[in-house]
Amino acid sequence: MYIADSYLEELISEDVPSVDLTTHVLGIGGHHGCIEYFTRDAGVLCGTEEAERIYHMLGAERVEIQPSGTQLAPGDVFMRVWGRAEVLHMGWKCCLNIFEYYSALATKTRAMVDAVHAENPRCEVLTTRKRMSGTKPLDTKATLVGGSFPHRLGLSETVLVFAQHVAFYEGGIDALIADIPELKARCCEKKFFVEADASDAVRFVEAGVDGIQLDKVPADKLAQLVRTLKGINPQVTVIAAGGVNMENARAYAASGVDGIATTCLHFAKPLDMSARMVADA
Structure with a gap:
């Protein structure tokens, strides 16, 4: 590095x-x-x-x-x-x-990586960009050394739509869902990810997003939702985010998600x- x-x-x-x-x-x-x-x-x-x-x-x-x-x-x-x-x-x-x-x-x-992989070897631990300012170089190295992968290193790296983006999108969430094929074509070299709650996740996957980031869905309610989303598109990437920590990471991994995004590894x-x-x- x-x-x-x-x-x-x-x-x-x-x-x-x-x-x-x-x-x-x-x-x-x-x-x-x-x-x-x-x-x-x-x-x-x-x-x-x-x-x-x-x-x-x-x-x-x-x-x-x-x-x-x-x-x-x-x-x-x-x-x-x-x-x-x-x-x-x-x-x-x-x-x-x-x-x-x-x-x-x-x-x-x-x-955390050892615990997650013991439960689900195909689930990766992803570290968010919510770290203390000025610590990024060594923080990134430390989490890589520990076996995780950077979720996002910055805004220029990936396309990830949040509710805060939808707030400015003309026509709101319905228009966004209708426009997903066109938006994916505009960023043809990048995957198109959206963060959503359980109620909107199915609609986004049906519309063709490459990945869905499930925000603050409890681990015990996640397994059925993952099965539903993978049933619509077996290739869709499903990430669990929001509230993932050392105590519940293994339970999230057991749900069948492809990755868990966490901020807790930036602090110890x-x-x-x-x-x-x-x-x-």
Whole structure:
């Protein structure tokens, strides 16, 4: 996955706007040593490749990492960096924040994906674009590392009609349904998806949409609706969305949907990770 140098440079400058004042005052910046990162929690590692790049930007002499996706046990060391003390201290917390936050997302995602695939191997976990501003590059990487797939990375990527679009469509939902063949022809290289509740989903599938996103339909009422929609068009893609979380994801997967779209994987309690430094003898 590509993450621009400019994004990583912004992370550095957030924590080091100019000088590491403590290291400068103590006069230790030129001393050499090593920093190693380790975890107190089990989890799925994420962000070491970006942390390695950050340390090289700062002037590290050597870096060793475990790759993102590594399953960590408590006590495992997953990154070591050698260089001047000023370099180690400038990268210390910037990289630790990446590890703690995004390894937590990868770990949570892996847990949901494993639960969903245990119930329905053909159901995919899809992460929405409702994430905190500024976190998109590493957030996307973390959820990919955990085994999910981006539902939408932005408005330019897919055609997905919401009720908020229908509110401006001349003639409303009835006109939209009548116009679906023409609208599909206008975006012939893209699939045409619509979000709908249970009452409108059948009409949209009968009209020929490529996919239907079912909004806030309870998991226990979804299986029959999925059978009905697939009976109309066996090739239609059915996505469950709205209120999907760690507790009910497996039940949604059991309904026979092709995917579940969730926002909950963008938020997780950070893993307990830390770093220790040792000066060269």
